[in-house]
Amino acid sequence: MERTKNEPLPLGLPEQVDGLATTPSDRGDETQERFRYQWAIGVWLLAQSLTGNRTIRALWCEHHEDYLLELPAGRCIAVQVKTDSRENARWRWSDDALVDSVARFCVFERTHGTVxxxxxFISNAAPYVPAATTKRKDSLAASPDRLIQCCSRVSTHSEVEEPYKAAFTGLLGKTGCDATVLFQVLRKLRFAQGPVLRGYDDTFAASIIPELPGCAGLTTVSCCRLRDELIALVQAACRLRVDGIDGAVAYLATNGRPDAAIRGKCITPESAAELMARVRQPTFRFVDSGAGIDIGATTGRAEVLKRKMRNAYLGSQFEPLRMRMDSADQRLMERALLEPEGFDAISNQLVSTVLVECKDIEAMAFDHADEKTHGLAIYKQILQRMDTLAKEEPERVCREPKDTLMGIAGMLSGECKFAWGTPLEGEAQDGA
Structure with missing residues (x-):
């Protein structure tokens, strides 16, 4: 049962103060969005390898750190991804999230620092950098970049100059790290700024995906699809899961986790390239097939369609299909006026695709036992297939929606090119 527009929401709007307008705070949505941002950064890290900007053997997701870049010769880079939704936010040493990340890096350095x-540290927000006119020592010392630069200039932590020496000492107290280890982490630490939280999807589709090998000529729709497929690849690797035979019985690593799940956290640039190749496969195009239909209200087409649908026990579906057919006819005439030079190719692709799909479904249902439900089974499968084409292969059907495709199916039937599995008496299946 559908909810009416004026029907009140259960319990009202969340987190309203005295029933008055209040800025919403949906922790669930925010958490999911930040996870997706992290997965998108994983795509960016893979893109660096695919474009030749950085050589990596594999990207390990949620393995020791948010990401672990496995480099040639057994070397690694540890990556933490953090987001900050504050307006014009800048990371300072007073921010707990940054301090926590440095503390994690210190633990990692103590155990694996030699490799x-x-x-x-990758974030939508940049680190704070003092202006040339800044004089206050506490403001200068709050800058992560300043402390990292000072550590890079000297050989030991004891040589760090003030006021950054005080910042180093304060960071020691917050992280609980050994001074030598913290010093090494800061010398190795780099910041990277990602796109803004509210626009990263568009940024990836417009700026990152087209730079990948073989993707420069992709349409916007294809770029968005490839972006989503790559993000899904990283998302799957970030989850601890076991598929296949290991899902029932699994060998365990020393930490109690299935070996297969840990191996599944690894994405190689080659596997990402294979996914890209599958997604950007060129859309199948029909050559001039001669399977056209007459655009415009063809005399008798609706009457033929009605007879065919009644013959296939689909009389109750005639009226909605007729409405789609008439509307699709009008829509195609509009496209013919707007795109006169390319309309012949558009029309040929649409008609050929719909006809082939309908004929394929009709052939697959040839052995349907019940004559009275034969046509309904075909109609149902065609509905589902047209919906799938419109949503998942929009380029193949010239970005037309399901209703247009169903309307074209009606036209084809009304012009004796398709019969819902049960041709009229004396009519050949091919419409001759």
Whole structure:
């Protein structure tokens, strides 16, 4: 049962103060969005390898850190991704999220420091950098970049100059790290700024996906589809799951987790390239097939369609299909006026695709036992297939919606090119 527009919401709007307008705060949505942002950053890290900007053997997701870049010769880079939704936010040493990340890096450095080339802190917000006119020592010392630069200039932590020496000492107290270890982490630490939280989807589709090998000529729709497929690839690797035979009985690693689940956290640039190749496969195009239909109200087409649908026990579906047919006819005439030079190719692609799909479904249902439900089974499958084409293969059907495709199916039937599995008496299946 559908809810009416004026029907009150259960319990009202969440987090309203005295029933008055209040800025919403949906922790669930925010958490999901920040996870997706992290997965998008994983795509960006893979893109660096695919475009030749950085050589990596594999991207490990939620393995030791948010991401672990496995480099040639057994070297690694540990990556933490953090988001900050504050307006014009800048990371300072007073921010707990930044301090926590440095503390994690210190633990990592203590155990694996000899094979770690670097630590990266990636966020939608940049680190705070003092202006040239800044004089206050506490403001200068709050800058992560300033402290990292000072550590890079000297050989030991004891040589760090003031006021950054005080910042280093304060960071020691907050992280509980050894001074030598913290010093090494800061020397290896780099910041990277990602796109803004509210526009990263568009940024990836417009700026990152087209830079990938073989993707420069993709349409916007294809770029968005490839972006979503790559994000889904990273999302799957970030989840601890076991598929296949290991889902029932699994060998365990020493931490009690299934070996297969840990291996599943790895994405190689080659596997990402294979996914890209599948997604950007060129859309199948029909050559001039001669399977056209007459655009415009063809005399007798609706009457033929009615007879065919009644013959296939689909009389109750005639009226909605007729309405789609008439509307699709009008829509195609509009496209013919707006796109006169390319309309012949558009019309050929649409008609050929719909006809082939309808004929394929009709052929697959040839052995349907019940004559009275034969046509309904075909009609149902055609509805589902037209919906799938419109949603998942929009380029193949020239970005037309399901209703247009169903309307074209009606036209084809009304012009004796398709019969819902049960041709009229004396009519050949091919409409001759």
């Amino acid at each position: 770690i080339d670097g630590y990266e």
